[in-house]
Amino acid sequence: MMEGRKRIVHHHDEMGDIKKGPWKAEEDEVLINHVKKYGPRDWSSIRSKGLLQRTGKSCRLRWVNKLRPNLKNGVKFSAEEERTVIDLQAQFGNKWAKIATYLHGRTDNDVKNFWSSRQKRLKRILQSSTPSSSKSHKNSKEVRI
DNA sequence: AAGGGCTCCAACCGCGAAAGT
DNA sequence: AACTTTCGCGGTTGGAGCCCT
Numbered sequence: 001m002m003e004g005r006k007r008i009v010h011h012h013d014e015m016g017d018i019k020k021g022p023w024k025a026e027e028d029e030v031l032i033n034h035v036k037k038y039g040p041r042d043w044s045s046i047r048s049k050g051l052l053q054r055t056g057k058s059c060r061l062r063w064v065n066k067l068r069p070n071l072k073n074g075v076k077f078s079a080e081e082e083r084t085v086i087d088l089q090a091q092f093g094n095k096w097a098k099i100a101t102y103l104h105g106r107t108d109n110d111v112k113n114f115w116s117s118r119q120k121r122l123k124r125i126l127q128s129s130t131p132s133s134s135k136s137h138k139n140s141k142e143v144r145i
Numbered sequence: 146a147a148g149g150g151c152t153c154c155a156a157c158c159g160c161g162a163a164a165g166t
Numbered sequence: 167a168a169c170t171t172t173c174g175c176g177g178t179t180g181g182a183g184c185c186c187t
Contacts, residue, residue, distance in 0.1 A: 020157075044172060056172065061156065064174090097175060112176070113154055120152080 019053040023062055027052055031059055032067055040068070065109045072105035077114055085111055 030051050038045075040063055044056030052059065066073065077085070081103055088099045096108040096115070103111070 022155075041173095057158095057174090058156075060173070065155075094176070108175075109155080116177085117153060124151095 017053060018047075018055055020058070023066075027054070028062070028067060031062060035063060035067075040064075065107045070105050071107065072110075077106075077110075081106070082114070082118075085114060089115065 031046065034046055034051060040060075043060040043063075046052050046059050047054060047056065054062075065071075084102060085099060088095075088102060092098055094112075094115075096112040100106050100108045100111045
């Protein structure tokens with residue numbers, strides 16, 4: 001068997017097991033407390049202080065997209081928000097972070113997700129009405145534009 | 146009623162920019 | 167000035183949970 005845990009440690013990496021994947025409520029709390037104390041910065045120090053086994057990158061992402069106050073989490077884009085994204089994308093291109101600054105409570109990730117869902121939706125619709133492809137998946141739900 | 150396909154979104158990655166040493 | 171570390175962005179993806187038959 002030999003479940004060897006040997007590992008060459010470059011003195012500074014704090015014992016190299018980095019946690020990935022979904023965040024637990026407990027981790028969120030640690031992150032929130034850190035931000036309360038020090039502000040939304042120094043993401044990498046969270047790991048070097050041994051508070052969480054997450055990269056700075058992961059901590060920042062979690063804060064910015066999910067934990068930061070006043071986010072409209074779990075609320076679908078309103079028709080107006082959709083309009084705004086579509087218009088701004090036409091103006092600026094795929095500048096999601098920039099576009100998000102025009103929408104209160106939405107993050108670049110939200111905008112990006114909205115856009116790619118929409119793109120796929122449009123592609124499907126186009127596909128299913130193309131001459132050659134007669135395999136039409138029945139119009140399941142409402143067709144959104 | 147179950148099981149396979151489809152959607153959506155949370156979180157990852159790579160890379161370039163910015164900040165630090 | 168040069169090298170290292172951290173941040174921020176855009177693109178991508180795996181899987182939970184919804185349809186559908």
